[in-house]
Amino acid sequence: MPPLNEITGWLLLGGSTLLLLSMALGQIWRHSREGRLHRQRLALLEEDLRRSRERRERESSLPAAWNGKRKFRVERKVLEGGDICSFYLTPHDGRIPLPNFQPGQFLTFDFDLKGRSEVRCYSLSDAWSETFYRVSIRRKPGGLISGHFHDQINVGDLLDVRAPSGDFYLDPRGTGGVVLSGSGVGVTPVLSMMKTLLAEHSRREIWFFYGVRNGEENIIRNELRAWASLGLPNVHLQVCHTKPGPGEEPGKDFDQVGRVTVDLFRKVLPSNNFDFFTCGPGPMMQDLREGLQSWGVPESRIHDEAFEQVVRRVAVESGTIEFKRSARTIAVGGTASSLLDLATKEGIRIPAGCRVGHCGTCQTALISGQIRYTKPPAFKVEDGCCLPCVCLPQGDVVIDA
Numbered sequence: 434m435p436p437l438n439e440i441t442g443w444l445l446l447g448g449s450t451l452l453l454l455s456m457a458l459g460q461i462w463r464h465s466r467e468g469r470l471h472r473q474r475l476a477l478l479e480e481d482l483r484r485s486r487e488r489r490e491r492e493s494s495l496p497a498a499w500n501g502k503r504k505f506r507v508e509r510k511v512l513e514g515g516d517i518c519s520f521y522l523t524p525h526d527g528r529i530p531l532p533n534f535q536p537g538q539f540l541t542f543d544f545d546l547k548g549r550s551e552v553r554c555y556s557l558s559d560a561w562s563e564t565f566y567r568v569s570i571r572r573k574p575g576g577l578i579s580g581h582f583h584d585q586i587n588v589g590d591l592l593d594v595r596a597p598s599g600d601f602y603l604d605p606r607g608t609g610g611v612v613l614s615g616s617g618v619g620v621t622p623v624l625s626m627m628k629t630l631l632a633e634h635s636r637r638e639i640w641f642f643y644g645v646r647n648g649e650e651n652i653i654r655n656e657l658r659a660w661a662s663l664g665l666p667n668v669h670l671q672v673c674h675t676k677p678g679p680g681e682e683p684g685k686d687f688d689q690v691g692r693v694t695v696d697l698f699r700k701v702l703p704s705n706n707f708d709f710f711t712c713g714p715g716p717m718m719q720d721l722r723e724g725l726q727s728w729g730v731p732e733s734r735i736h737d738e739a740f741e742q743v744v745r746r747v748a749v750e751s752g753t754i755e756f757k758r759s760a761r762t763i764a765v766g767g768t769a770s771s772l773l774d775l776a777t778k779e780g781i782r783i784p785a786g787c788r789v790g791h792c793g794t795c796q797t798a799l800i801s802g803q804i805r806y807t808k809p810p811a812f813k814v815e816d817g818c819c820l821p822c823v824c825l826p827q828g829d830v831v832i833d834a
């Protein structure tokens with residue numbers, strides 16, 4: 434039998450060899466794992482580059498947007514539920530592909546009803562397609578143009594449409610996380626954003642919030658189901674029902690009871706480090722904006738759009754407005770909501786569409802004097818002009834109306 438110190442020596446040698454071997458194996462395994470991760474990251478990067486190259490090539494081959502009005506034919510009319518109808522529009526001149534648009538932008542429609550011209554804006558509610566644009570319109574009780582769309586506009590009818598525009602949009606080339614939130618028919622622009630991101634296989638962190646009264650008013654049930662079935666780890670869906678219908682179950686038919694609020698964002702989002710895109714009724718947009726600001730979200734990351742003008746009377750400097758074309762002058766002072774409303778009250782008609790500074794329909798020449806905007810206009814106003822729907826006079830002004 435070998436002496437005890439020889440056995441101990443062999444054991445120590447064997448132990449250290451094993452240790453060295455396992456360290457070497459660990460090192461090899463770590464390197465091969467890092468190599469694999471590195472290769473995966475490289476493959477993803479190459480995939481992103483290929484997609485962005487394809488997107489660039491596709492966009493550069495598309496025609497530019499048209500000027501003025503273009504005739505579109507209603508190809509399909511689909512009643513979605515919740516008193517919302519979608520219209521699929523194809524160009525009457527047959528020229529496709531259609532110009533690209535940024536998801537979140539809207540189309541402007543011109544109507545001549547009983548000799549009166551009416552202009553309305555409707556958000557594009559789908560991702561870009563070569564052959565059609567889609568808008569989804571809620572029937573406003575007693576609403577002139579939404580009612581006209583629902584009751585009078587049918588497959589085969591022609592519509593006068595102005596090119597996609599608007600500054601409430603998401604740049605699909607961006608990289609940071611996004612929160613897309615739409616309530617009621619306000620889901621339309623964020624639906625276009627979501628569909629665009631998914632069509633582009635975006636790897637951005639995406640949170641989609643949808644607020645409706647109940648399942649009956651949920652017009653994107655099929656989309657939500659399809660998105661959920663993709664099981665994408667970067668996509669999170671939150672459906673909020675303010676008044677769940679009988680038999681509707683949390684976790685199955687909806688995720689939250691109540692409206693989409695900043696409290697909900699704070700509860701479910703991992704942080705406030707997102708770009709927030711919200712659309713819904715005017716007062717709700719105001720609440721969300723204030724809530725996001727007090728949560729510390731920088732102004733540059735809050736993007737919102739209200740479909741309706743929030744009528745708010747504010748102090749207006751004393752002075753006069755001369756409506757040159759109508760040969761009328763009025764005195765102003767106290768409070769007012771906009772130059773457009775001041776004109777309308779006097780029976781002076783200034784054509785208007787969105788009434789929120791987006792479409793430019795109300796653009797009027799400012800012949801003399803100063804105005805101030807109550808809301809920064811999204812439309813790029815021409816020199817020497819103003820947008821009466823979102824401005825007020827400062828002292829005496831003369832306008833071409």
Ligand SMILES: Cc1cc2nc3c(=O)[nH]c(=O)nc-3n(C[C@H](O)[C@H](O)[C@H](O)COP(=O)(O)OP(=O)(O)OC[C@H]3O[C@@H](n4cnc5c(N)ncnc54)[C@H](O)[C@@H]3O)c2cc1C
Pocket residue numbers: 539553554555556557568569570571572573575576577578579580599618621622738739740741742785786787788789791
């Ligand atoms: C950028 C943008 C995108 C929109 N996208 C959609 C959409 O995707 N789906 C959808 O259903 N709706 C959308 N809307 C709302 C839509 O443009 C109409 O305001 C809505 O359909 C009501 O029009 P109406 O003719 O039926 O209503 P009416 O009440 O008949 O309009 C009647 C009168 O109100 C005036 N008026 C029109 N709009 C306003 C207003 N905003 N504020 C005050 N007075 C007004 C008109 O000049 C008219 O004299 C959007 C609005 C904007 C600004």
Ligand code: FES
Pocket residue numbers: 784785786787788789790791792793794795796812820821822823
């Ligand atoms: S009506 Fe659209 S900008 Fe004034």
